Amino acid sequence: MSTPASEPGTVRLTVGQALVRFLAHQHTERDDVTQRLFAGAFGIFGHGNVAGVGQGLLQAHAEAEAAGVPAGEAGPDELPYYLARNEQGMVHAAVGYARTRDRLQTFACTASIGPGSTNMITGAALATIDHIPVLLLPSDVFATRVPDPVLQQLEHPGGPDVTVNDAFRPVSRYFDRIWRPEQLLTSAPAAMRVLTDPAETGAVTIALPQDVQAEAFDWPVEFFRDRVWHVARPVPEPAALERAAAVIRSAERPLVVAGGGVVYSAASQALRDFAAATGIPVADTQAGKGAIAWDHPQAVGGVGATGAASANALAATADVVIGVGTRWTDFTTASHTAFRNPDVRFVNLNVAAFDAAKHAGEMVVADAREGLRALTQALSGYSTSEEYRAEAAQEVADWQEVTDRCYHLGHGPLPAQTEIFGALNELMDDEDILINAAGSMPGDLQALWRARTPAQYHLEYGYSCMGYEIPAAMGAKLAAPDREVVAIVGDGTYQMLPQELATIVSERIKVIVVLLQNHGFASIGALSESHGSQRFGTRYRMRNPETGLLDGDSVPLDLVRNAESFGLEVLVAKGVEDFKDAYRTAAAGDGPVLIHVETDLYGPNPPGSAWWDVPVSGVSTLDSTRGARAEYDRSRAPQRPYL
Known part of the structure; x- marks a missing residue:
C-alpha cells in the first residue's frame, strides 16, 4: 500500500515511515532464542513528529489491519504504539522493559521538537549509566532552515547546525542527526549495533529534523529485510x-x-x-x-x-x-x-x-x-x-538477626518503612518484581531485602533517579505480564513523576504502587542532619511567617485523592497488618492499585556499617556543621585509591 517506487527494487516511503518499518524488522538472538528487538514505541506527539514518525506508526498499523492482522498483534512492518504522558517517564518505561528482558528487547521513544525532546535527556543519562538499551527519536529543526527560527528552536550564535538535541551527545552511546533521508541507510544499522552490544549499549539517539521525517525517498527493499543481531558471549583470553x-x-x-x-x-x-x-x-x-x-x-x-x-x-x-x-x-x-x-x-x-x-x-x-x-x-x-x-x-x-529485627520492629505510632519492606519480602513470590530507585529506600533494601531470584530485585541505583519507579513498573509489567510488579515510592518521588499512572490506567496494566508517605525527604533529611545541616529544606511544611522558613504547619497534600484522580483503585493501610491485607487484595485483583501507608520520617533505619563521601563545609559558624566536619575528616582517613 506504499506509494509506487520510481526505481525497480525500491519502495517509496517517508523517512518516518521507513524508520518504523526498519525497526519492526530488527531482531536479537542469544543462546538460540530469537525475538524482536523492539516491542513497540512510546510517544508523545507534537509539531515535529506528529506528521512524521507519528504518521509512520499510524500507517504501519493501518496496513497491518488491512492485511487482516488480529487486534492486539503486531503486523510485520508495525511497532505497537503506547501514548505516554511524560517524555522522561516514557524513557524510564523503556528502560524498565529492557532491563526485565535482560537487554534483549526494548522500546523506541519519539518526542516533539524542543522541550518534548529535551525532556528525554534525563532518561537518556539513566539508560547510558546503567548500560540499558533504549532508542530515542527526538524531533529537530528544519533541515532546509527555511522557516528558521521555528517554534521552540534555540538559535545558537556559534553555528546554525547546533540545536538543543546536541545536549543528547554526552549522555548517549551513539548519536546522529539525519539531515538527508539517505543518511538513515548507514546510521540506522550503526545504531542497532550499539543497542545490541553488551559492552557498548545504552541510550542511542537519532535526531530527526521535522521536514526530513516527512520527506519521501526511494528506499532499497533490502533495507527492510529481517535482520538478526547476535548478542555476543565473549570468552576469556x-x-x-x-x-x-x-x-x-x-x-x-x-x-x-x-x-x-x-x-x-x-x-x-x-x-x-x-x-x-x-x-x-x-x-x-x-x-x-x-x-x-x-x-x-x-x-x-x-x-x-x-x-x-x-x-x-x-x-x-x-x-x-x-x-x-x-x-x-x-x-x-x-x-x-x-x-x-x-x-x-x-x-x-x-x-x-x-x-x-x-x-x-x-x-x-x-x-x-x-x-x-x-x-x-x-x-x-x-x-x-x-x-x-x-x-x-x-x-x-x-546480620540475619538484625534483618529480622528491622522487619518486625513493632514501631509506632507510625511503622518504620523497614517493616513494610519486611511484609513485602514475605508476601511477594520469587518471580515477582520489586522496583525502586531513590531516597532512603534503596539503602534499606540493599541491606535487608532477601532476594531469592535475579528477577525479583529491580533497583535503579546507577543514576538513582527520583520518579523512575512508576514508569519503570509499567515497562516491567509489559515485559512480564504474568508476574506481579510492585513499585515502592515515597511521597517525594511520587510528586516528581506520577503521570504515567494515567498510561497505566488507560492501557489496563496491572501494577501495584506502594506509596509510603512520611511528609518529607527521609534520606536527604538524615544525611543533612548527620552532616551538620539540621534537616534544612527536607520536610514538607508551610512557610512560617514568624521565622521566614519552611517550618510551619504540614502541607495539606492529599495524595490519596490525587492517585484516585488518575483512575486507580486506592487502598489506605493503617499499619503493617493492614498493609498486608491491602497487598493481598491488590494482588488478587486484575487492575492497577495504589496502596497508601504513612510511615515514620525518622526511621529507624538499619544500622550502618560503611561510609559514603559527602563533603562537609570546611568552615562554618554553626556548631553542628563544625562537629560534622570533624567527623568527616576522621571518616575519610582510610580512603585511598586502589593502585
Missing part, C-alpha cells in the same frame, strides 16, 4: 584467565562482588556453581542483588555504603576481590574505604574493558557467564579454608 586464576589461588580471604552484568548475562547458575566449587563468599551490588539467592551458603549480602555488615566485614579484610559485572561505583566501594587490606588486589571479570581495568585489576574481558565457567575450571582444586567459611557464615547469621 587464555592468558588473561591464567593470570586471574593465579591471583585468586594466592588468596586466603577472597571475596566476589556480583554486579548487574551477572543478571543481564543470565549467569546466576554459573555464579552459584563457582561459589559452591570454591567456597568464595559472594557479596552483591544494587544491580547484582538476587544473582545469588540470599540463603545460598556463600551469599553474604549487599556490600558498600548501604550494604550489610556481614559483607562489609569480609570486604574490610579481603586480600583478593573478584568483581563480576560491576562498574565499581562509590557506593559499592564505600567511597574507596570498604576494602581496607593494604595488600588487596582485584580481579575484574567484565564484558567492557573500561570497567575491567578499574582498581588496577587483573582484567578478564568476557561475558559473565562464560567467564565464570572458565574461572571455575581454571580454579579446579582450589577452595577457601573451613575457618574462613565458618567466619563468613557467622557474619551472615548475625
Whole structure:
C-alpha cells in the first residue's frame, strides 16, 4: 500500500515511515532464542513528529489491519504504539522493559521538537549509566532552515547546525542527526549495533529534523529485510584467565562482588556453581542483588555504603576481590574505604574493558557467564579454608538477626518503612518484581531485602533517579505480564513523576504502587542532619511567617485523592497488618492499585556499617556543621585509591 517506487527494487516511503518499518524488522538472538528487538514505541506527539514518525506508526498499523492482522498483534512492518504522558517517564518505561528482558528487547521513544525532546535527556543519562538499551527519536529543526527560527528552536550564535538535541551527545552511546533521508541507510544499522552490544549499549539517539521525517525517498527493499543481531558471549583470553586464576589461588580471604552484568548475562547458575566449587563468599551490588539467592551458603549480602555488615566485614579484610559485572561505583566501594587490606588486589571479570581495568585489576574481558565457567575450571582444586567459611557464615547469621529485627520492629505510632519492606519480602513470590530507585529506600533494601531470584530485585541505583519507579513498573509489567510488579515510592518521588499512572490506567496494566508517605525527604533529611545541616529544606511544611522558613504547619497534600484522580483503585493501610491485607487484595485483583501507608520520617533505619563521601563545609559558624566536619575528616582517613 506504499506509494509506487520510481526505481525497480525500491519502495517509496517517508523517512518516518521507513524508520518504523526498519525497526519492526530488527531482531536479537542469544543462546538460540530469537525475538524482536523492539516491542513497540512510546510517544508523545507534537509539531515535529506528529506528521512524521507519528504518521509512520499510524500507517504501519493501518496496513497491518488491512492485511487482516488480529487486534492486539503486531503486523510485520508495525511497532505497537503506547501514548505516554511524560517524555522522561516514557524513557524510564523503556528502560524498565529492557532491563526485565535482560537487554534483549526494548522500546523506541519519539518526542516533539524542543522541550518534548529535551525532556528525554534525563532518561537518556539513566539508560547510558546503567548500560540499558533504549532508542530515542527526538524531533529537530528544519533541515532546509527555511522557516528558521521555528517554534521552540534555540538559535545558537556559534553555528546554525547546533540545536538543543546536541545536549543528547554526552549522555548517549551513539548519536546522529539525519539531515538527508539517505543518511538513515548507514546510521540506522550503526545504531542497532550499539543497542545490541553488551559492552557498548545504552541510550542511542537519532535526531530527526521535522521536514526530513516527512520527506519521501526511494528506499532499497533490502533495507527492510529481517535482520538478526547476535548478542555476543565473549570468552576469556587464555592468558588473561591464567593470570586471574593465579591471583585468586594466592588468596586466603577472597571475596566476589556480583554486579548487574551477572543478571543481564543470565549467569546466576554459573555464579552459584563457582561459589559452591570454591567456597568464595559472594557479596552483591544494587544491580547484582538476587544473582545469588540470599540463603545460598556463600551469599553474604549487599556490600558498600548501604550494604550489610556481614559483607562489609569480609570486604574490610579481603586480600583478593573478584568483581563480576560491576562498574565499581562509590557506593559499592564505600567511597574507596570498604576494602581496607593494604595488600588487596582485584580481579575484574567484565564484558567492557573500561570497567575491567578499574582498581588496577587483573582484567578478564568476557561475558559473565562464560567467564565464570572458565574461572571455575581454571580454579579446579582450589577452595577457601573451613575457618574462613565458618567466619563468613557467622557474619551472615548475625546480620540475619538484625534483618529480622528491622522487619518486625513493632514501631509506632507510625511503622518504620523497614517493616513494610519486611511484609513485602514475605508476601511477594520469587518471580515477582520489586522496583525502586531513590531516597532512603534503596539503602534499606540493599541491606535487608532477601532476594531469592535475579528477577525479583529491580533497583535503579546507577543514576538513582527520583520518579523512575512508576514508569519503570509499567515497562516491567509489559515485559512480564504474568508476574506481579510492585513499585515502592515515597511521597517525594511520587510528586516528581506520577503521570504515567494515567498510561497505566488507560492501557489496563496491572501494577501495584506502594506509596509510603512520611511528609518529607527521609534520606536527604538524615544525611543533612548527620552532616551538620539540621534537616534544612527536607520536610514538607508551610512557610512560617514568624521565622521566614519552611517550618510551619504540614502541607495539606492529599495524595490519596490525587492517585484516585488518575483512575486507580486506592487502598489506605493503617499499619503493617493492614498493609498486608491491602497487598493481598491488590494482588488478587486484575487492575492497577495504589496502596497508601504513612510511615515514620525518622526511621529507624538499619544500622550502618560503611561510609559514603559527602563533603562537609570546611568552615562554618554553626556548631553542628563544625562537629560534622570533624567527623568527616576522621571518616575519610582510610580512603585511598586502589593502585
